[in-house]
Amino acid sequence: MLDYVISKYNFWIYIILMMIGLYAMIGKKNLVKKLIGMNIFQSAIILFYVSIGVKAGATVPILSGHGHGHEAIEVANYINPLPHVLMLTAIVVSIATTGIALASLILIYRKYNTLEEDEILKIRKETGA
Amino acid sequence: MDVLYSSRPLWAVLVSMIAAFLILATGEKNRNIRESWTIMAALAKFLIVFSMVPVILQGKVIEYTIVTFYPGLLLQFRIDAFGMLFGVIASSLWIATSFYSIGYVRGLNEHAQTRYFFAFAMCLSSTIGIAFSANLLTFLVFYEILTIATYPLVIHKESKEGIMGGRKYLAYTLTAGCVLLFAIGMIYYMTGTLDFKAGGFIAGSGSSTVLIMLFAMLIFGFGVKAGIMPMHEWLPTAMVAPTPVSALLHAVAVVKAGVFGCLRVILYVFGPGLLHDLGIWLIMAYIASFTIVVAGFLALGQDHLKRRLAFSTINNLAMIVVGAALLTKSSMTGGIIHMANHAFMKITLFFCAGAIHVKMHKDYVSQLDGLGRQMPLTMGAFAIGAIGLSGIPPMSGFISKWFLCLGALEANQIIFLFVFMTSAMLDVAFFFPIIYNSFFKKPLDDVAPHFDEAPMFMVIPLVITALLSIVFGIVPDAFFRFFSLTSLAVQNIMGVG
Amino acid sequence: MADQFAALIIVVPLIASLFVPVIGWWKKRLCYPWVVAVLVIPLISSLSVLNTVMTTGKFSYRLGGWAPPWGIEYMLDHLSAFVLVIVSSISLIVAIYSKKSIEDNLPEKTVPFYTLFLLLVTGLMGIVITGDVFNLFVFLEISALSCYALIAIGEEGAPMATFNYIIIGTIGACFYLLGIGYLYIATGSLNMADLANILPDLYHSKVILVAFAFFTVGLAIKAGLFPLHTWLPDAYCTAPSAVSALIAPLMTKVAAYVMIRLLFTVFQPNFSVNMVPVMPILGWLSVMAIFWGGIKALAQTDLKRMLVYVVVAEVGYIVIGVSVANRMGLTGAILHIMNDAVMMACLFLVVGAILYKTGTREIQQLRHLNKKMPFTMAAFTITALSMVGIPPACGFFSKWYLILGTIEAGQWVWAAALLCSSLINAVLFFRVIECAYLKPMEPAYALNGGETKHEEIQRDEAPLTMLVPIVITAAGVILLGIFSGKIISSVIQFAVPASF
Structure with a gap:
């Protein structure tokens, strides 16, 4: 069981x-804390x-x-770049969201x-807005 | 059966819809032009409808497909004898009502006349659509349009009473529309078609429980407009509408659309054979008979003239349904021809009530003493209509009652004979005091002792309809060929069933 | 040129949105004509795309010439082309409408408004057109971000509503992103068509199941499906008129489109209908959405707020059509995406016009509006009747197919919910109509034979830039109803996934 947890520790984290x-x-009741939570989530x-990708x-x-072109490329020697590239976009999105x-x-x-x-809810109730 | 493809049914529907928008565009400022649209549309509509009668009488049907959605799911007109009958009734009486309306709204200086004529034209458009529809979906489409088009007329007065009447009307009819929508969806799912077929098309497509449930739903859906008890409540309340509305819509177009729907369901969806097998025809007939008798008694208690007429309408509509539900040749003939006869007689009565309202501002039965001296034409016409509805020859009411009684005998159900008799007695009981009081009682103070009628726009239509109800009593097939159409429709149904 | 139309749909509004600040900096009043002119191009392009799809069948557009599954592909089939036409036409109509409303509401913020407006439209159309699940996420966020900002410039209470929307919307988008992650772990692909090929062999994998669950919940949040709709009423209600007229018809509808796309194209119906019990869950949630939305709407006295709850109920309509998972139901759902977009656009435009002219949205204060604004109220009435489901307006036909779908699926309660909902709508809308058209007459009226004293009410119709869009949408409600048979036979029946 512990092995199972440790072997996939990245997912658990x-x-x-x-x-x-x-x-x-x-x-959380505080709106800034909510926002921080959102950032942790993202x-x-x-x-x-x-x-x-690792x-x-x-x-x-x-x-x-590259350029000489005749050596065979071992896929296992390189990490998969695509998830990382996707995350560049996701980071941009999350920063924009945080900004707004x-x-x-x-x-x-x-x-x-x-x-x-x-x-805030109390104030809104009192002012009837 | 020969089929003739023609766009004439479409034009018959469209002509009043186009007129409705012309009316709206013309507006209040040019009243005469606006009214001329109504009159022209009414005449054109009648001519188009009537031009198709000879074709129908040759045993052909006229068909026009508007649009197809899926196989078996389409908007289509198909005119058979039964639909033609209803079409002729509605379109011919619209002419009378158009003239009458003009006299009425101008006599009372009503507000929002443009809306009034607009909604009226829309109503007629959808009524003809109902009459000519080839399947349940088309029927439903026009039925719902009719529901909405009638609403502005019910609330026309914009009084509290009128608004409440309108709400009640919508509550009843929209609920009915929803039930219908579901039932029709069900039928489409079970059979893959929605086309009306003389003698029914639904037999054998589901268990008898499902079929009985569907029958109940459909009859509920159409029965609301037909005022079958206990779904009748909206009709007396809707009498706050102006009288021409009550006359044409709550005696002819709207309620008859309900009855027409019930008859379509009984005779063209389920068919006599299936209803016999399911054994629900008798239950149906009992429910409608209950309506006949109770509505008769309730009418006795009404002092408001239009409400009394409304209950009489409920009573007569139920009679038509009983005629169809008894499933014999004569009873069907009686029921179907009564649609026409009742229409002419009842519209006369409503016209009279309206004429009295415009001239004397009187709405109650107890205020009519001696009115026959001042308004002999109106009250004379009233007498003709009332006598006719009681089933006394030579008025046309006699013909339908005769066939209905024959039908009860044919079906070996003597009890319905008594129902019809009781109903006739009740008719006498709630109409004859009015006739007696207006002609033979000492006039009230505000009644002029000399001839002083309502505007001619109103009197002439009501005299004509009254005369026609006599003519139809003597020559049932006169002018409009109602009798031929009826017997052709019955032949079609019985030929299969 | 013709084959580049697919790209133009996205590229033109995106680039044009960057030019709005430049133009606004030069001459502020040129922003409006610029936006309207720009939005004509996506409309023409999407019409042409629809035409191509109808004549030659579906095709794909490779962005930058990269072949899928490596490059991003735009997938144009009947469904996406159809929704594209809806999105582009509604956004053009709302853009035309926005002029006076913005001048009135936010005179200083014209430039940012139009920038964001174009970005939002870009995002919505990108969601519809793309054939790549990650690209879809990006467009989802483009539209969401511009939507947050647009809502935030609204009336009092808008910032709070926006913040709630941001939090919940981000959860939705992140769930969607997680779904993509799991899908990528299992398949190594992001292209929809590629995924659809690879996935069937993996249907028993738990990873796929997790991905599917994340997708469904994420999209349910974005679509505002009960009980995940809580962000929706406040956000839509506090947004400026021109904004809510754009997002109320389109945002939830586009999310519903993505739902159909994922449930039935990326995943096959075999999986999403037969192997996971998601359809009944969605169906029952929609039933609750319909009732809850309807009942909450009944309780409102504010016309716009009432309509917002109607939006919640309408989402239920579409999702019911999806979850009955048969041909009739999906036809109804897709038809309702169109019908509801047009109806909601019309209703929100009308509310905006009323607010602009009278300064109120209270239902009770709408008296005499039929005299003041006859055309606006006529449009409202037509659309209201359509919402109730009166033929020949378009609402009747989608309701009809949805009910046929529920009957075919044997879901009686769902059918009953749809029927009840049209009755609830009848109460809702006739209440408004009564208030606007009728005023109880003084009791003297009946006695003196109808001698009425009409106080003269001046006609005070909305300005032409508002009135024209309103009339167009109202005419659309009728015409789409009349021609619904044609639309179904030429587009929608091909848009329904072939496996049904």
């Missing part, structure tokens, strides 16, 4: 991170992708003999003077 993030997004997924003992996929979220947090703070969700 990503799942633990993801759950932390999910908890923060749902359970990072967990990025780690997950990065880890599935091969033990392999190197970066830059072909040294922060901007809306600023708007919220300007309006309600607080970032605690329950307080």
Whole structure:
């Protein structure tokens, strides 16, 4: 059992991170904490992708003999670059999301003077908005 | 059966729809032009419909496909004798009602007249669509349009009462529409077709439980508009509508569309054979008979003239359904011809009620004492219609009652004979006091002792319809060939069933 | 040129959105004509694509000339071309409409508004056109990000609604991304057509099952399917009129499209219908969506908020059509994607116009609106009748096919839910119609024989840039109903996956 856990430790770590993030997004009352949870959540997924491209003992996929062209390429010697490339896009997306979220947090703070969700709900109920 | 392909059914439907939009475009400012659209559409519609009668009487059907969705799922018109009969009734009476409406709304200086005429034209369009539809889907499409097109007319007064009446009307009819939609979907799933066929097409496609359930749903769906108890409540409430609406829609087009639907279901979807096998024809007949008798008694208690007429309508519609449900040749003949006869007589009565309302602003039976001296034409026509509905010769009501009674005997169900008799007695009981009071009682103070009728726009149509109900009593096949159409329809059904 | 249309659909609005700030910096009022002109091109292109698909069958477009499965491929079949036409035409209509609404609501933010507007449209069309699951994620996020920003510039309460939307929307997108990850582990491919070939051998793998679960939940969040809809009402309701008129018809519908795409193209019906019990779950959730949306809508006094809950219910309609998993049901679902897009566009445009003219959205305050804004109210009435399911408006036909689908699947409760929903809609919309058209007359009316004193109500119709889109969509509601037979026989019947 322990072997099973250790042999796939990268997945366990990503799942633990993801759950932390999910908890923060749902359970925390403070909006900034929610946002941080969201970032943890996204990072967990990025780690997950990065880890599935990795091969033990392999190197970066830059072909040294490129140009001469006759040596056979051992696939096992190079890690799979595609998941990593995908994650570049995902990182961009997550940064953009964070940016917009922060901007809306600023708007919220300007309006309600607080970032605690329950307080905001109370203010909204009182003003009837 | 010979099929004639022609776009005339489509034009018959479209002509009033086009007119409706012309009416809307013309608007309140040019009333005369607007009204001329109505009249022209009514005449054109009647001519188109009537031009197809000879073809139908040769035993042909006229077909026009609008659009096909899937095999067996299409919008299509097919005119057979039964549909033709309904088409002729509705389109001919629209002419009378158009003239009458003009007199009525101008006499009362009604508001929102454009909306009124627009909705009226739309109603007629969908009624003809119902009459000519070849299958249940087409029927449903026009049935729903009719539901909505009638709504602005029911709430026309925009009073609290009117709005409540409108809500009730929608609650009943839209629920019915949903049930119908489901039942029709079911039938399509079971049989792969929705085409009406004389003698029915659904036999053998499902277990008897399913078929009985479907029958109940369809009859519920159509029965709501036909005012079969206990689904009748909306009809008396809807009497807040202006009288021409009550006259044409709540005596002819809308409620008859419901009855027409019931008859289509009984005779063209299930068919006499299947209903006999399932044994539900008798239950159906009992339910409708219950409606006949109870509606008769309820009518007795109404002081509001239009409400009394509404209950009389419920009573007569149920009579038509009983005629079909008894499944014999004579009873069907009686039921189908009663659609025509009742239409002419009842529209006369409503026209009279409207004329009294416009002239005297009176709505209650108890206010009519001595009115016969001031409005002899109106009250005379009323008398003709009332006597006819009671089934006294030589009015046309007699013919239908005669066949209905014969049918009850043919079906060996003496009890329905008594139902028809009771109904006739009740008719006498709630109509004759009106006739007696208006002609023989001492006039009330506000009744002028001299001739002073409602506007001629109103009086002439009601006199004509009254005269026609006499003519149809003596020569049932006159002008519109109602009797030939009826017997042709019955032949078609019995020929198979 | 003709074969490049597929790329133009994405490239033109994307590049054009970058030019909006430049043009806005030069002359602010040129943004509007620029956006409208730009959006004509995707419409023409998608019509031409649809035409090509209808005449020669489906084709794919290789972006940059790279062959799939390595390069990104645009997959153009009947379904995607059909949805593309819907998206491009609705966005053009809303763009035309946006002028006055934006000038009124957000005079300072015209430039960012139009930039984001074009980006949102790019994202939506990219979702529909792409044949690559990761590319789909990117477009999903492009549309979502621009949508967040657009909502945030709305009225009071919008930032809070936006933040909730960001959190939940990100969870949805991340779940989708995780699904891609697992799919990639198992297959090593991201191309939809390639995946569809590889996957059948792996259907018993647990990895595929996990991927499928993530996809379904992620898309259910994006589509706002009950009970994952909680972000939807506030976000759509607080958004500016022109924005909610764009996102309410399109966002959830596009997500529903992706759902159909993944459930029935990437995964075969054999898997998603027979091997996992997802269809009944989706179906029952939609039933709840229909009832919950309907009941919540009944409780609203604000017209826009009422419509927002109707959107929740309408998502249920489409998903029911998907989850009955037969030909009739899917025909209904795809038809309803179109019908609902047009109906919702019309309703939200009308609400925007009413807000613009009268400054209120309260249902009770809509009195005399038939006199003030006769055309707007006529359009509203037509669409309302369509929502209730009155023929020949288009709503009737999608309801009809959906009900045939549920009957075929033997799901009586689902059929009952659809029928009840049209009754609920009847109550909802007739309440509005009554308020707008009818006013209780003074009791004297009946007695004095109809002598009525009409207070003169001036006609005060919405400006032409608003009225024209409204009338077009309302006419569309009728025409799409009348020609629904034609649309089904020429497009939708091929759009339904062939295995049904």
